[in-house]
Amino acid sequence: MNDTARDQMAMLVGALPFLKRYDEQIVVVKYGGHAMGEEETALRFGRDIALLEQVGVKPVVVHGGGPQINAMLKRLGVKSTFVQGLRVTDAEMLDVVEMVLAGPVNKQIAEAITRAGAIAVGISGKDGGLIRARKLTRTVRDPDNGAEQALDLGFVGEPERVDTRVLELMIGADIVPVVAPVGVGEDGQTYNINADTAAGAIAGALKAERLLLLTDVPGVLGRDGALVPEMTVAEARAGIAAGWISGGMIPKVETCIYAIERGVKGAVILDGRVPHAVLVELFTDSGAGTLIRP
Numbered sequence: 001m002n003d004t005a006r007d008q009m010a011m012l013v014g015a016l017p018f019l020k021r022y023d024e025q026i027v028v029v030k031y032g033g034h035a036m037g038e039e040e041t042a043l044r045f046g047r048d049i050a051l052l053e054q055v056g057v058k059p060v061v062v063h064g065g066g067p068q069i070n071a072m073l074k075r076l077g078v079k080s081t082f083v084q085g086l087r088v089t090d091a092e093m094l095d096v097v098e099m100v101l102a103g104p105v106n107k108q109i110a111e112a113i114t115r116a117g118a119i120a121v122g123i124s125g126k127d128g129g130l131i132r133a134r135k136l137t138r139t140v141r142d143p144d145n146g147a148e149q150a151l152d153l154g155f156v157g158e159p160e161r162v163d164t165r166v167l168e169l170m171i172g173a174d175i176v177p178v179v180a181p182v183g184v185g186e187d188g189q190t191y192n193i194n195a196d197t198a199a200g201a202i203a204g205a206l207k208a209e210r211l212l213l214l215t216d217v218p219g220v221l222g223r224d225g226a227l228v229p230e231m232t233v234a235e236a237r238a239g240i241a242a243g244w245i246s247g248g249m250i251p252k253v254e255t256c257i258y259a260i261e262r263g264v265k266g267a268v269i270l271d272g273r274v275p276h277a278v279l280v281e282l283f284t285d286s287g288a289g290t291l292i293r294p
Ligand SMILES: Nc1ncnc2c1ncn2[C@@H]1O[C@H](COP(=O)(O)OP(=O)(O)O)[C@@H](O)[C@H]1O
Pocket: 032, 033, 034, 035, 064, 066, 085, 214, 215, 216, 217, 219, 220, 221, 222, 244, 245, 246, 247, 248, 249, 250
């Protein structure tokens, strides 16, 4: 046997316990807009998700699409602003957000997975009452007098309740759900939801075995810039308080903490642009990215 064959054999044997561990288990994968990159990246992602389904894992995909929304807004000549990483969403903006997320982005991902041999169906959080949302309230501290001020982000929502029935029906029929992060209020109002937040709420409601957040950095980086392979919820909270976890990484880490507190066994932040990142994370000992655990 040559070295290549020996390496392949070792990989295969190493993966077997993980295949058993994830058999019939729900894994929620958040596919971020930055991780989507070139068409080839999306096709590779589709092949990995289809493969997961074919080996008995139950994947549920929740996607973002921030950069894709930005591209459409540019074409339309509409300006967009972000507050605390969230897009301020007025009625006109909401139309574009829903059109892009629940339209081409959602369909492209479902199509890529289906082309790779699984059956994937794209839905939005509005379908089947999946994500009941309410208006998100946020405050900001005035730097001059320290007073708390309410922020109005328009139609930005937060999940209030997740009704998993439509997902369970799909999963039970071996259909891979692909979910756009749009929710609906009690009064029928549509809300734009941060995709990390939506994925965390869905993973929590499904009590998923794993939540994977695919982004365009290797994971959580420590003060020295090196990847932190693993951290507890307490360590993650301390990192946010100390300030070395900041910006767009805060909602991701908070989402992981939220999901774990609702029974998800482990949440991982990893680089979705790396070929087969999902497979390496699930089926190898070393994993990929940063694992946040209870
Ligand atoms: N400790 C940290 N480790 C890694 N990234 C961090 C950290 N603190 C802040 N960040 C920032 O978080 C960003 C990832 O969040 P974001 O750009 O919102 O991702 P996405 O578009 O995939 O949702 C990184 O590009 C980086 O600038």
